[in-house]
Amino acid sequence: MPSKIYDIHPHIISQDTARYPHDPLGGIQSEWSRDRPVSAEQMVKAMDEAGIAKSAMVQASTSYGYDNSYVTDSIAKYPDRFTGVGTVDLKAPDAIEKIDYWVARGICGLRLFTIGTTITTQMEGLDDERTFPAWDCAGEKGLSICLQMSPDAYPAATTMIKRFPKVKVLIDHHGRADIKDGAPYVNAQPFFDLAQFKNVYVKLTPRSADASVGGKATPETFFPRLVKEFGADRLAWGSNFPANEGSLKELLDRCMERMSSLSENDLEWIFWKTAEQLYPPLGR
Numbered sequence: 001m002p003s004k005i006y007d008i009h010p011h012i013i014s015q016d017t018a019r020y021p022h023d024p025l026g027g028i029q030s031e032w033s034r035d036r037p038v039s040a041e042q043m044v045k046a047m048d049e050a051g052i053a054k055s056a057m058v059q060a061s062t063s064y065g066y067d068n069s070y071v072t073d074s075i076a077k078y079p080d081r082f083t084g085v086g087t088v089d090l091k092a093p094d095a096i097e098k099i100d101y102w103v104a105r106g107i108c109g110l111r112l113f114t115i116g117t118t119i120t121t122q123m124e125g126l127d128d129e130r131t132f133p134a135w136d137c138a139g140e141k142g143l144s145i146c147l148q149m150s151p152d153a154y155p156a157a158t159t160m161i162k163r164f165p166k167v168k169v170l171i172d173h174h175g176r177a178d179i180k181d182g183a184p185y186v187n188a189q190p191f192f193d194l195a196q197f198k199n200v201y202v203k204l205t206p207r208s209a210d211a212s213v214g215g216k217a218t219p220e221t222f223f224p225r226l227v228k229e230f231g232a233d234r235l236a237w238g239s240n241f242p243a244n245e246g247s248l249k250e251l252l253d254r255c256m257e258r259m260s261s262l263s264e265n266d267l268e269w270i271f272w273k274t275a276e277q278l279y280p281p282l283g284r
Contacts, residue, residue: 002268135163175191212258239252
């Protein structure tokens with residue numbers, strides 16, 4: 001076990017729909033946020049049971065859209081346990097003002113949701129010129145930007161990665177790369193090509209753990225390949241709880257077991273050290 005564990009991909013949903021009304025991106029609320037919501041209080045309990053020291057709460061875009069109020073209110077309530085990753089419409093004319101507002105309330109990173117459970121085809125516009133000022137702002141403020149995307153968006157993502165080298169770009173769910181062909185993972189080469197950019201980081205989640213046992217893939221070949229390409233200091237773990245079914249402890253244990261072939265030093269980086277580079281408040 002690593003000496004410390006941080007979770008950089010949990011979601012929280014309030015039971016108070018009057019104070020925190022649902023307004024999901026795309027107009028469709030995700031089933032997980034409706035059927036198995038986890039409040040901030042429940043999250044703290046789940047973290048304690050799993051042995052997780054701190055978490056970077058990721059805005060539930062499929063429930064609250066661009067309103068990060070519940071995440072930021074929860075950070076204020078549990079400042080020793082939570083920090084937050086918010087969602088802002090970077091194309092909007094007031095994007096920089098919105099970033100300033102949410103950062104003042106505790107957000108220390110941004111996430112762009114361009115595909116997922118409620119948006120099943122890759123959205124276009126990741127490299128839209130209207131977003132450039134917001135990316136510049138993120139670079140100046142030291143905010144990482146997490147990209148929830150499919151391989152179809154790699155070319156647009158590469159444009160932004162190269163244009164904004166000061167921004168740490170975190171690729172969600174190992175970029176949904178196709179690794180079913182197994183070692184040497186020829187189908188995933190476009191994903192591994194992103195490793196050449198030193199501002200690119202990769203988030204490993206239960207989706208990554210499950211993919212590592214799909215088709216001809218194996219954990220013993222996939223995760224060492226990730227470390228070889230990116231370095232453990234650019235890999236970080238997130239639970240995706242409760243979007244992924246199962247308890248937080250079960251999700252952590254499954255990911256830990258699938259990565260058990262890695263060295264103790266690699267696991268230290270993946271389960272907490274890299275998280276501090278992406279979201280500095282975790283280390284304070």
